[in-house]
Amino acid sequence: MKHTPLYQAHVDAGGKMVDFGGWEMPLNYGSQIEEHHQVRNDVGMFDVSHMTVVDFKGVEAKKFLQTLIANDVDKLKAEGKALYSCMLNEAGGVVDDLIVYYQDDENYRMVINAGTTEKDIAWINAQAKGFDVSVEPRFDLAMVAVQGPNARAKVYEAMPGVEDVAGELKPFNAASLGGLFIARTGYTGEDGFEIMLPEKSAEFTWKMLMEVGVKPCGLGARDTLRLEAGMSLYGSEMNDEVSPLEAALTWTVDLSDEDRRFVGRDALEVLKDKGANNTIVGLVLEGKGVIRDHQKVVTNNGEGEVTSGTFSPTMGKAIALASVPKGSEGLCEIEMRNKMVSAKIVKPPFVRNGKVLV
């Protein structure tokens, strides 16, 4: 199995190591629920070095990305500004979801998912033929996400010089400091930074953060945090056969420039005219139990399926994201262990910045 530069640090900290798409990663360091609360109430950090950074360089970098992804990088004008987008196949299905950062019109940085890296790089390289752009995966970089209401203050305390370059960053913006790339982004619904850094510096930085009281958190808590935050997970809410229009990600698709013929646009326009049948909604279980992935959902408008189900530590109830027929509302029923259990349909997010919103 593959290891990040922080593998030994996880083992030393008592991390329960599991196979995560070919990477041996910490699921938790004891209690996933405590780690979840740690991030909602204070600060925690995640090793996300298994994700892949890809740099795009060249005179046609902008033109290429305007073709490659469904959101429009023309929105990015200020250095360090970030954009969330899907990358689509010709049928409008999602190859991956990603964040792209602007440096200048000839330099962009993208972060893609770990499990899709091989597929993504092959896809990107195939699309790049004929463009004057170089595609450079940065397997030499590690990535640490420090998240929680106290995350920024703790990063400044642990990492001298960071406050000078990142102290004024607005959400969804990034700054550089030598080999560090510091983005005010995350996957938890809390404030914080995602820090990309040379793999050689990863363990030192991790230890410095621990020294000031930032607790390591595993990928178990990362999943319950993102689900409470109503954020999509590639492979659950969308995949190669689901379009953003069917995954409540229409806001990430930019059709405003008619001349921008990005990959998958034709298929999306057909689907848009026809009207997508399904969308992603939130569910809150009324009774006891835990909602699980792939359970059947019956709404006022027909049948659907749970795409991500879990127990919400912040709410003390089971919650889920589910793909259901458009127009579903009110109460629905979920088939759980051969029983039909009632749940309320809500609009995600469930929790943001420590507050329950549903």
Next chain:
Amino acid sequence: MSEVRDDRQYTETHEWILDNGNGTYTMGISDHAQALLGDMVYVELPSEGDEASAEDEFCVVESVKAASGVYAPADLEVVEANAVLDDEPELVNSSCYDNGWLVKFKSDSLDGLMDAATYAETLD
């Protein structure tokens, strides 16, 4: 390394059974099982007087990660369920052999259980 207590017997499906000496038995899940399941968030227990046949799934413990059935070790009748777990399912993690017990039952056909040493060997 998970804890195995010498004062009780075990099943292949990681339940423990303690003979209370008065014709009743107390049952829970082993330390190995609770560690494997992780943070417990919901425990579904039978009611007093419920009967179960050997190998019936008669309790469910749910963690953040997964739901897992708990199986009757013999034909039995439930005499008490641990009502505290309704509000504090995490006791199954923090005190699986004491306060995190699941049910007490009566049975006259309990047989074929492992002693602690034999159970410990299956975990290696």
